Amino acid sequence: MEFYRSHVLVCGGTPCVLEGCKGVRDALIAEVKRRGLDREVKVVETGCLGPCDLGPVIVVYPEGTLYQKVRVSDVPEIVEQHLLKGRVVTRLVGEAPQAGVVKYEEPTYLGVQERIVLRNCGVIDPESIEEYIARDGYRALAKCLTEMKPADVIEAVKKSGLVGRGGAAFPTGLKWSFTAKADADQKYILCNADEGEPGTFKDRLILEGDPHSILEGMAIAGYAVGADKGFIYVRGEYVLSIERLGKAIEQAKALGLLGSNIFGSGFSFDVEIRKGAGAYVCGEETGLIESIEGKRGEPRIKPPYPGTEGLYGKPTVVNNVETIANIPPILLNGPDWFRKFGTERCPGTKVFTLTGDINNKGLIEVPMGITLRRVIYEIGGGIPGGREFKMAQTGGTSGGCLPKELLDVPMDYFTLPEHGSALGSGALLIMDASHCIVDIAECFMRFFEHESCGKCTPCREGTARLHEIVAKIARGEGKPGDLELLDELGSVMQVSSLCGLGQAAPVPIKTMLKYFRDEFEAHINDRLCPTGTCGI
Amino acid sequence: MAMVTIDGRKVEVDAGTTILNAAKKLGIDIPTLCHHPDLAVQAVCRICVVEIEGQKLLQPACAFPVQDGMVVYTNTPRVRQARKVNLELLLARHPQDCLQCVRNRSCELQALAERFGMREIRFEHKLRGLPEDHSTPAIVREPDKCILCRRCVSMCHDVQAAGVLFPSRRGADTVVTPVFGRGLDEVACALCGQCIHACPVGAISERDDTERVWQALADPNKHVVVQTAPATRVSIGEEMGLPPGQIITGKLVAALRRLGFDKVMDTDFTADLTIIEEGNEFLKRLKEGGVLPMITSCSPGWIKFGEHFYPDLLKHISTCKSPQQMFGALVKTYYARKAGIDPKDIFSVSLMPCTAKKYEADRPEMCDSGYKDVDVVLTSRELGRMLREAGIRFEDLPEEEHDDPMGISTGAAAIFGATGGVMEAALRTVYEVATGSELPKIDFEEVRGLKGIKEAQVKVGDLDVRVAVAHGLGNAKKILDLLREGKANYHFIEIMCCPGGCVGGGGQPIPTTMEIRGIRGNALYEADRGLPYRKSHENPAIKQIYAEFLGEPLGEVSHHLLHTHYTPRQKYPSVAKAVCGEAAG
Structure with a gap:
């Protein structure tokens, strides 16, 4: 193995490819060679680095400097200044991607968006439990523990019509009921935050922007099914998410909102973080379980399903971050309130990550059933340069590609599959007619x-x-x-x-x-x- | 109970039965590849997929449990297409050199291709280009042939508890390998060869030593002697087209003579000798407060496993060499002297059910005769190959007797090849030697059969001797862990590396399943019942060798020729190639 003093990682995720990262990569390789640095500096194309809306993105190690929106014309300066002279090119650094990249000031956003999941993102300081509590945080948990029986909680979630937001769209209340019914000395709640779908970064932004909502949702799930232990399996690259979750857990424990005998109810619940190591397949629930158990990240044969035989062979609920973020507001406001959003078959909202050839890239939350056309042209601000729409890939890299004829299909978990696609995790990759x-x-x-x-x-x-x-x-x-x-x-x-x-x-x-x-x-x-x- | 409909016909089975087994009851043979009756469900090859009414996805019949009212179709166009495309994908990544492959005509992938009438592979033929592993004298790995069914992984982990083979890397780069792509010589492999029985293709096989034997047979200056292991007399028939469980001792002897061996003698003779030595060692340990429990030492796979994983327990293992190595040491000393042959001209071959025996024969300390005690170890499969090549047909052969003097044996020696057999043989002798009176009942039923761990208590004089028998290293591990914790309350333990004992050895004919292991074992007990002598100490040839050569059990000659020592090994050993007579580094 050869050693280099510096590695330049060029994001090779789909959105960055669309932004021209391959040209940047080739230019970097050529420039590094021209400068005679090719024995000291290695240029590596990597998978998706995460900040898809800032592409092409490159990271220079060992410093870990992230450059955004890098153009081929920027390459000589990066090589000259950073790699040769050790000076960061500040004009390309920008701010680290954080919660709330959505541009609030634009009236169209406010008009169309319904914020349930992202209710706190960009509004509160995510590192302050007081600010979370000030916005009704942990009230839903209190209500469940003091006023509701576990079966009532499950019933409310069932009635809300909430289906899993990780992609499979399994009814959440039904999933919980399987685990609740299972007879076992130990049960688990797992939060799947191994968001590996290229172009998807909603879970990251939820975790970074509102970590307490996840802890509260998990505790409610634990109460409903009879689990006193939870794990959040976070994609290892989500450093900020892990940091903020860790702080949030400490804060909640300090206030007795996690730990033993919460609200004097006799119910106890603890949460631990587990970091993923980068395998996409560990986002699959049984692969995730294997990984937590310390094994090779591979899916298990189903049945048995995790609901009855999951982590360490115990009944286990595995829910996506966005699904869990929906739980506190549903319990606080009731299932009927939730059903006011979205469609009959698919109530609630959906968080989408808008990437590709679109003017407003980033995170949006809209009612289920919205059409692609409204998302692209009303919220997304249309396609840059007024170019022609070619296709949209819904649901991430494993989603289908829809042509302009399907711009008016309502986007929900049941309609898109009828057209060979899927809503999936909620990634939306827009491509204009210039792409092959x-x-x-x-x-x-x-x-x-x-x-x-x-x-x-x-x-x-x-x-x-x-x-x-x-x-x-x-x-x-x-x-x-x-x-x-x-x-x-x-x-x-x-x-x-x-x-x-x-x-x-x-x-x-x-x-x-x-x-x-x-x-x-x-x-x-x-x-x-x-x-x-x-x-x- | 669940009533299911498969291909339009109803069958009632226990709820939770797999679709595969439910279909079997209807006489429907759903094709499988990664499925093995004795191993954990893998459900990875996706050959056995079937259609279930109301489900969009096809489901693997080997894993999917039936439910009451389930309607299953096993031969729809969708099912057939999926099976053929998945098979095509496997074939496109597999060397198409069946004619040169060790598993030609015993390969499950080849059989499937034939069954599906595969005439075309539309994907580009692309091998992974992985290096072969010839690092040990026992087992050869050809990873390019591997179809990633993971049966060997299950065998190595779940059954044999060695944990040497596992999947590494991912996607199309996935490979089943020892850690970090090491050779089997650089990991804690027992060389038991059970992975060979698990493998549906030719990705794992024994090292083929037949050419060295052919050469020796053709050399007029060599006096070629062969010993036949107990378990081979009930398995070689399978190599020659007979059903499992045929006792073919006499025909085997005749066949070996026709191949050209100068003397055909019997490992059973030294199995009897082992009982005398080991029985006396056990009595000595009992009497003199030696280390107990004592563990048997006949199984070289177990010995290597013990050296890697339980180096702290080596003092429990009997110092007796295995029958193979006792024979090897005697054939170039006792026999050579008796026959008036210069030991350097003797070429000593052993016919074994075992791959680990190849390693054992190569151990540097196994040269007590002054020469390599056993020159070549042939597995049952290799002998089968030689017999077929030579055109020897079992149906035409007479029954012949082993050569004297090391060809005379007892029923106690015959059952060495089945789990519990060594213990039973030892008890027959220990009882009578210790008490001086005749055993009231010669059969020790408690230690027979395929139960993983068997226990018994036998009154020998005033002492209740507590014994345990484990076969398969996974079962052995359970007992050894107890022993390490000080909770194994036994005097004497028999450990056999392979499930079923040597009848299920890694060198035995393919297929070897639990069912077949059981059938072969029963045949050995039948052979035992038919023999004139059934206790080792009654063997006249054994009495003779002590009188003429060895003197007394555990005596000086025995100590030099028949006993050995063990070497603590690491789990990731560095490779030190030691040659005959030198200490391993």
Whole structure:
């Protein structure tokens, strides 16, 4: 192994790719070499670094300096100043991404958004429990512990119609009821904060902006199902989230809002943080459980489901950050209040992360069922330069790609799957007409090849083959039959993979083939890119 | 109970039965690959997927439990497509060199490809290009052939408790390997070879030493002697197309003579000798307050496991060499002298059910005759290969007898090959030597059978001798942990490395399942019942060798030739290649 005095990490997540990170990467490599630094400085393309709205993003180590919105023209200055002379290029540093990047001052935001999950984000000091309490914090927990039986709590959550916000959309109240019914000496509440979906950063911003709401929601879940122990499994890169959660836990314990005999109710609840080590598959609930247990991060066979046999074989509720953030307001305001938002089938709001070719990038919270068109043109401020919309990928890298014909489809957990896509975690990647669909497909498929855990055949081998075939098409080496093979392989992966990773990995390519097949065919048959942008 | 409908036919099974087993009851053989009847459910190959009414996803039949009213389809177009594409994906990553593969015609992947009529692989044929592991004298790993079914992982962890093999890296780079890609010689591998039985393909196999034996047989200056291990007389038949559990001792002897071995003798003879030495060692430890419980030492996989994981308990292990090594030491001393042959001209071959025996024969201390005591160890599978190549057909063979003098044995020696057999043989002798009176009942049923840990109490004179028997290293570990904690209240423990004992050894014919291990074991007990002598100390050849050569049990000659010592080893040993007669570094 070779050693370098400095590493330059270039974010290779999808949004940064769209922002031109590959050019930046190539320019960095060339400039480092030109300056004779290539034995001292290594340029590395990494996975998504997180701040997708600031791309292209690079981090220079060992200092850990994060540069944002880096252009090719900035590269000589970074190399000259930082890598050669050791001076930070301050004009490219900006402020660290924090909660509340949403621009409140714009009237359209206020008009459309309903803030349940993000009620405190950007409003309170997340490191102050007093400010959280001042905004009704821990009142829902108090209400549950003093006025409600555990069964009432579950009933209220059931009635609210809340479904899981991690992507699978399983009814939360029903999930809790399985664990509540299970007979065991120990039960657990797990908060899944291993937000690994490229382009998704909602959980990070919730954790950074309102950590107490997660602790309160978990304690309520614990009371409802009879668990006295919780773990928050946080993506390891979310340093600030981990720091603020840690502080929040200390504060809550100091005030007796966590720990033993909360509010004198006899109910006790403790929360610990567990850091993930970067595997995408650990966001899958059983992979997450294996990881907490100290094992290789791989999904388990289901059944048994975690609800009855989860962490250390005990009944376990696993809920996403956003799901849990919904719990305190639902219990405080009642299920009927919650049902006023969103749609009949899918009540409440959804937090989306807007990325790609859109003017306002960042975090938004809107009622379930809003159309893509309103999100893009009313909230997102449209596409830069007034360019033409090409497609939107909903639900993160494992989501489907929707063409302009579907701009008016209501976005909720039940309607999008009817069009081959998914709401998923709530990532929204917007792309304008200048992008080559094959190029994008190659990028997505490379991601899954890298992130497959390798356990089951269809995912381990299938992700690699999807990428291999798409990469060939992108290089102009596609052949007749490739698209049919992609389709067939994708279908088999969707129905026979062991976990959600392999089942969802073909979704983007399947939808692309459905809605943009002619572009693939042009690459194969005519060796031509209709957008004229890819390297073919 | 649950009533399920599979392919339109109803069957009632216990709730929680897997779809695979429910279908079996209807005579439907759902194809599987990562499934193994004796191992934990993996559900990773996704070959056995089936369609369940009302479910969007296909489910693995090997893992999915039935529910009352469930409607299952095992042969829909969707199911067939998924199975074939998943098989195609595996084949595209697998060397297509079946003709040169050790598992040609016993390969489960090959059988599936045949069953599915695979005529085309649409994905680019791409191997992972992983290096082979030839680091040990016993086991060869060819990771490029591995299909990542993880059966070996389950065997190595759940059954054998060695924890040597596990999946590493991820995605298409995933590989099953010892830690950090080390060779098996650099980790705490017992070399038991059970992973070979777990492997559906040729990714793990025994080191093939047949060529060295062919060469020796063809060398007119070599006097080639073979010893046949107890467990091989009930398993070699399977290599020759017979069903499991046939006692083929006589035909085996005839076959070996036809291959050209100058003398065909019997490890059973030294198994009897082991009982005399070990029985006397046990009585001595009892009498003189030696270290108890004493643990048997016949199983080289167990010895290596003990050296790695329980170096603090080595003093509990009997100092007796295994029957193979006692034979090896005697064939180049006692036999050589008796037959008037220069020991350097003797080529000593052993036929063993075991891969660890190859390692044992290579241990630097196993040269007490002044030469390498055992020159080559052949597993049952390797002998099968030689017999088939030579065109020897069992049905045409007469039954022949082993050669004298080291070919005479007792029923006590025969049962060495089954779990509990060494203990039973030892008890038969210890009782009569210690008390001077005849055993009221020769069969010790409590220590027979496939239960993981067996216990018994036997009154020998005034003493209630408490014994325990463990087979499979996972079971051994349970007893050894108790012993370490001071809670193993036994006098004498038998440990066999492999499940079922040597009949289930890592060198035995493929397939070896729990069921087959049981059948082979029963055959050994049947062989025992049919023999004229059933107690080791009644073996006339044993009396003769003490009179002519050894003097007395635990005497000076025995000490030099028949006893050994053990070497504490680390869990991540550095490799020190020691040659015959030198101490390991």
